[in-house]
Amino acid sequence: MKVELINHTEHPVEAIERAASTCYDSQPSGEGRIMRHCYRSGHHSVLEFADFTFRISGVSRALTHQLVRHRMASYAQRSQRYCREDGFDYVTPASVAKDEQAQKTYTEAIRAIKEAYAGLLRSGIPAEDARMLLPNACCTEICVKMNLRELIHFCNERLCSCAQWEIRAVAREMVREVVAVAPELKEFLVPKCEAHAPYSFCTESRSRSCGRHPLLADVIREP
Ligand SMILES: Cc1cc2nc3c(=O)[nH]c(=O)nc-3n(C[C@H](O)[C@H](O)[C@H](O)COP(=O)(O)OP(=O)(O)OC[C@H]3O[C@@H](n4cnc5c(N)ncnc54)[C@H](O)[C@@H]3O)c2cc1C
Structure with a gap:
């Protein structure tokens, strides 16, 4: 598996804060303060002003079938109509x-x-x-572009231990690539149980939960 960040908004935090500043008649903070405020207050549309494009190769068609379910992203995938697949590589779990x-x-x-x-x-x-x-295991290559809002949602879902191992591995690599160019974004690119840190909780059932954080059912009492 190879995940490369091949293109991205040059200064993603500044781009987001510049957009947000239009709403608040303010100036970009430069270090993510406004972006963090928007994230926490639910003003997530401003996160759409930063884009990240990845080239993902050496992954299975089973992986990409899950990936392309994320509808707020753009994709270009190796075609099995136009490309011959004799001698294809394959993923072995x-x-x-x-x-x-x-x-x-x-x-x-x-x-x-x-x-x-x-x-x-x-x-x-x-x-x-x-x-x-051709099998689900057949290796493929795909380009995917996500804005930060979708990337956060993708990470929330696919870094969770309930997600399948291959898409979790891809999500981890995408995070690694993004954090290398924009370390301020690390705190947002987390599984859904940590999306409201420091109030971390698990919304999965007891049998599916990895146990890293308390179950929501255990921290919120029924009225
Ligand atoms: C652990 C796990 C198991 C899964 N198992 C299955 C399975 O067994 N079978 C299966 O079919 N799928 C399965 N999925 C895929 C899942 O159902 C979603 O299709 C996938 O995670 C894409 O997520 P999404 O629809 O939230 O977000 P995206 O498509 O990435 O969209 C992002 C957000 O935009 C909004 N949005 C997008 N499109 C619309 C719309 N049309 N209307 C309103 N709001 C919209 C929603 O708020 C959405 O959360 C699984 C996913 C996970 C993480």
């Missing part, structure tokens, strides 16, 4: 890799799919039809 028999079954199934896919192409079947055989 750790649960499979650590089990010798499972790994053998997995590898054999992938090999069979590769042979069948290549055979269909050789016999003149168009790539857009042959791709029906």
Whole structure:
């Protein structure tokens, strides 16, 4: 898996604060004070003034299917209609890799799919039809642009331990890339249980909760 931040608003905090300052007849604070105030007070539309574009490669189609459910982002993905996928790379989950028999079954199934896919192409079947055989594990590449508001929402959902391991790993890498250019944003790019820090709480059920923070049901008493 590779996650690269390939483009971003040059000074994201300043861009957000400049937009917010229009509303308040103020000046950008320069160090995120106004941005933090907007975030905490629910004035989240100003967070849309900073954009981040990532190139994500070496991930599965299973991952990108989850990613593209986030509708407030822009995407460009490697096409299985226009690109031939013979010899495709694939993702192997750790649960499979650590089990010798499972790994053998997995590898054999992938090999069979590769042979069948290549055979269909050789016999003149168009790539857009042959791709029906390709597995969720097939590696792909995708570009995604999110504004900060969507990136925060994405992190809230996908850094949670209830999210699937591959999209959590991608979310962590996206955060790492963004924080490298804008360290002030780190406090916002957190799982949803920490979105209201220091009042951290978990909205998942007891059986799904990772236990890092108290359950909402345990901190809020029913009237
Ligand atoms: C742990 C986990 C498990 C999941 N399991 C499943 C599953 O089993 N099956 C499944 O189908 N999906 C599943 N999903 C995907 C989930 O249902 C959402 O499609 C996905 O997380 C995108 O989130 P979103 O719709 O909140 O936000 P986005 O599409 O990223 O949009 C951001 C926000 O914009 C607003 N918004 C966007 N579009 C609209 C709209 N049309 N109307 C009003 N407001 C809008 C909402 O406030 C939304 O939260 C899962 C997600 C997670 C995190």
